[in-house]
Amino acid sequence: MNEQQIRLIELYLSGQRDDPEVMAAIKNNPHLIEELARDKVAQRLIKHQLSAVSENEFTAQVSARLRQQSATNRPWWAVAVAACLVLVAVVSLTNAILPPQSTQTLVKNTEQNNHQPEPVEHQQKLNASTTNDSSQLAQINNQHTAKTKTDSLIDSEMSLSRFEVVSEGNLLPAEDAYFEQGNMANWQVTDDSVGFAEVRRNAGKTGQYGIYVNTLAGKADLLLSGIMLPESFLKGQTPLRLSFDIKNLSAKENVFGGFSRISHMSNHQYYRSVQGRWFNAHKKSWQKFERLIWVENFPPSHNRLEINFRVAGQEWLLDNIELTHVARYKNLLRGDNAGFESGQETPYLVEKLYPGYESQAFVEVNEAAAIDGRYGLYVDSYPGEMKLKFLHWAFDLSDLPEVETYWLTFDVRVVHGNASFEIRPRGGESLTIPSWPASGFAMTQSQVGDDGLVKVTARVPAELVKRSHFDISVHLKKGAIVHLDNFAFSPIEEE
Amino acid sequence: MTIADDNHWLNKARRGDVKAFSRLVAKYQGDVRYFLASRMQDLDEAEDLAQEAFIVAFQKLNEFSQDKAFKPWVMGIAANLMRNYMRKAKPVLVDETNEIERLMESAIEKIASVDSMGSRGAALKACLDELDGEYKQLLIMHYVEGYTVGELTKQLQVKHSTMTMRLYRIRDLLRKCVTGKTGEA
Numbered sequence: 191m192n193e194q195q196i197r198l199i200e201l202y203l204s205g206q207r208d209d210p211e212v213m214a215a216i217k218n219n220p221h222l223i224e225e226l227a228r229d230k231v232a233q234r235l236i237k238h239q240l241s242a243v244s245e246n247e248f249t250a251q252v253s254a255r256l257r258q259q260s261a262t263n264r265p266w267w268a269v270a271v272a273a274c275l276v277l278v279a280v281v282s283l284t285n286a287i288l289p290p291q292s293t294q295t296l297v298k299n300t301e302q303n304n305h306q307p308e309p310v311e312h313q314q315k316l317n318a319s320t321t322n323d324s325s326q327l328a329q330i331n332n333q334h335t336a337k338t339k340t341d342s343l344i345d346s347e348m349s350l351s352r353f354e355v356v357s358e359g360n361l362l363p364a365e366d367a368y369f370e371q372g373n374m375a376n377w378q379v380t381d382d383s384v385g386f387a388e389v390r391r392n393a394g395k396t397g398q399y400g401i402y403v404n405t406l407a408g409k410a411d412l413l414l415s416g417i418m419l420p421e422s423f424l425k426g427q428t429p430l431r432l433s434f435d436i437k438n439l440s441a442k443e444n445v446f447g448g449f450s451r452i453s454h455m456s457n458h459q460y461y462r463s464v465q466g467r468w469f470n471a472h473k474k475s476w477q478k479f480e481r482l483i484w485v486e487n488f489p490p491s492h493n494r495l496e497i498n499f500r501v502a503g504q505e506w507l508l509d510n511i512e513l514t515h516v517a518r519y520k521n522l523l524r525g526d527n528a529g530f531e532s533g534q535e536t537p538y539l540v541e542k543l544y545p546g547y548e549s550q551a552f553v554e555v556n557e558a559a560a561i562d563g564r565y566g567l568y569v570d571s572y573p574g575e576m577k578l579k580f581l582h583w584a585f586d587l588s589d590l591p592e593v594e595t596y597w598l599t600f601d602v603r604v605v606h607g608n609a610s611f612e613i614r615p616r617g618g619e620s621l622t623i624p625s626w627p628a629s630g631f632a633m634t635q636s637q638v639g640d641d642g643l644v645k646v647t648a649r650v651p652a653e654l655v656k657r658s659h660f661d662i663s664v665h666l667k668k669g670a671i672v673h674l675d676n677f678a679f680s681p682i683e684e685e
Numbered sequence: 686m687t688i689a690d691d692n693h694w695l696n697k698a699r700r701g702d703v704k705a706f707s708r709l710v711a712k713y714q715g716d717v718r719y720f721l722a723s724r725m726q727d728l729d730e731a732e733d734l735a736q737e738a739f740i741v742a743f744q745k746l747n748e749f750s751q752d753k754a755f756k757p758w759v760m761g762i763a764a765n766l767m768r769n770y771m772r773k774a775k776p777v778l779v780d781e782t783n784e785i786e787r788l789m790e791s792a793i794e795k796i797a798s799v800d801s802m803g804s805r806g807a808a809l810k811a812c813l814d815e816l817d818g819e820y821k822q823l824l825i826m827h828y829v830e831g832y833t834v835g836e837l838t839k840q841l842q843v844k845h846s847t848m849t850m851r852l853y854r855i856r857d858l859l860r861k862c863v864t865g866k867t868g869e870a
Binding site: 199200202203204213216217223224226227228229230231232233234235236237238239240241242243245246248249251252253255256257540579581582614659661 | 703704706707710711714715718719722723724725726728729731732735736739740743784785788789790792793796797805806809810813824825828829830831832833834836845846849850853856857859860
């Protein structure tokens with residue numbers, strides 16, 4: 191290869207591709223094209239050789255997937271036979287171990303477990319004497335009943351996740367959380383709601399009472415005012431955990447119901463946390479809904495908890511509403527990688543994942559993109575997909591605690607378009623942001639509220655973090671303008 | 686492992702024996718993975734497709750004729766999966782740079798054939814082991830640790846074009862080493 195050709199290759203590989211004459215010279219020279227092609231193959235293979243998983247690991251991964259698939263693809267008759275054998279074994283064991291009286295108790299409990307709440311019409315009759323206007327907040331002044339957690343009404347439960355809860359326990363008073371006084375206590379149905387909600391007997395997952403919500407005519411927004419948030423919750427990005435048990439009375443498959451958030455209203459100021467993941471239910475069974483709510487810079491008083499049922503045509507039961515503090519550990523992202531407050535892109539956040547697979551989005555640190563502080567990251571992915579990577583050195587991984595999970599979180603303001611994120615920790619599977627309503631992990635401004643704000647959280651298993659070259663890529667698919675800020679990477683202890 | 690050995694494991698795998706099929710995965714994964722890695726820009730996607738190829742092969746074992754060799758069959762599955770993927774992810778070509786990229790991809794299609802990549806991958810592994818420590822460190826920083834050329838330039842106090850060409854020459858060195866070991870251009 192002569193000097194001229196070497197020079198052209200140098201210009202091309204250096205990314206100096208603005209000169210049309212240079213580009214034409216390369217394009218019209220098949221020898222150069224072939225040389226660049228061979229170089230590109232070399233780049234890809236070197237990358238593969240140096241960073242892909244080992245042969246043994248790859249084989250193990252394929253085997254694991256095949257085993258998993260074999261397990262789920264077993265023919266129905268094999269599953270039925272296995273189930274029968276287990277049942278026979280359990281019955282034989284029970285008869286052998288338990289005295290006759292205990293066996294009767296078992297049968298009784300099975301009946302209780304099969305208990306379904308009474309039909310809506312029947313319940314309405316039952317409550318007619320105590321409910322004056324079912325479209326308004328119900329005031330059922332039944333005699334105080336202590337909450338007894340019998341678990342007798344549990345159909346099934348799917349817990350999404352559990353977080354470490356600090357000792358303060360539930361921030362909500364018992365009457366607002368478990369409804370065992372037989373009334374809605376301090377909960378209200380907002381004036382602009384079309385649907386209604388009321389406390390009913392046998393509508394709780396545990397105890398005797400729970401809230402029945404009816405959106406057959408339209409939305410029903412529940413509001414609990416006057417929540418006092420401890421000062422500690424409002425600083426240092428400390429999250430709250432909101433959880434409740436919820437059941438859809440008619441769901442045959444997975445249905446979404448609405449969203450929850452904390453809002454603040456005082457002196458004409460109105461703040462609200464992001465809607466986050468919508469609660470959902472399926473197969474008429476009780477679900478444990480659980481999510482984190484980040485209330486940053488909220489004043490401690492005049493706060494409200496909202497549980498908004500926004501999908502018309504549904505009936506829900508709601509019980510055991512808990513708002514608790516979650517322990518938050520220090521942000522392991524070093525210095526400026528979290529908030530961009532130097533006003534410049536940080537050295538350990540790179541746009542290019544590797545040669546030949548470059549980020550095509552326009553990315554810039556500027557003031558307009560700040561969600562907190564002075565600067566944020568402005569991203570326009572209309573030209574193409576954004577691919578950012580936090581390099582290994584962006585993290586302080588020197589003294590890792592004994593936890594199983596880490597969270598990468600960041601704030602997003604959707605300015606325009608449809609923001610669809612994907613988080614990829616090295617060596618792990620892609621983590622899409624789960625369970626956004628209707629459109630999977632994609633978010634449009636209309637879905638996340640007028641302010642377009644949302645907190646994105648992705649779980650990362652500790653085993654990946656402990657690897658010698660841990661890093662995380664954040665992808666934003668083509669077609670959105672977003673502001674990103676407040677990146678945090680923290681260990682989280684889960685129960 | 687000979688073709689007769691392959692058939693031994695294939696017969697077991699047909700009866701749902703995942704462990705037996707793993708023997709074949711271990712034997713041919715290099716060919717499939719190097720082939721896909723050489724042809725695709727996104728290494729993660731290439732690895733995913735490589736796994737997918739073996740999973741599809743396992744599911745279709747009953748369609749596989751034992752008179753034929755397993756390797757070309759699974760490579761064919763991988764190539765089909767890759768073509769489907771690329772058809773969906775095909776970029777819009779709008780300028781001169783993309784035109785060159787397209788010409789390069791056509792050239793790569795000829796260079797990185799189904800047959801040759803396994804041996805080249807194995808040779809590359811050996812060549813990397815023999816590579817000068819400083820060069821290898823630079824490759825690791827760039828390809829594994831994600832340092833951009835710009836960052837390497839700052840760190841090593843050299844011009845951008847110098848760093849670009851240094852990396853190019855190291856790759857060229859490795860290409861020559863691979864050619865020497867495999868006898869393929």
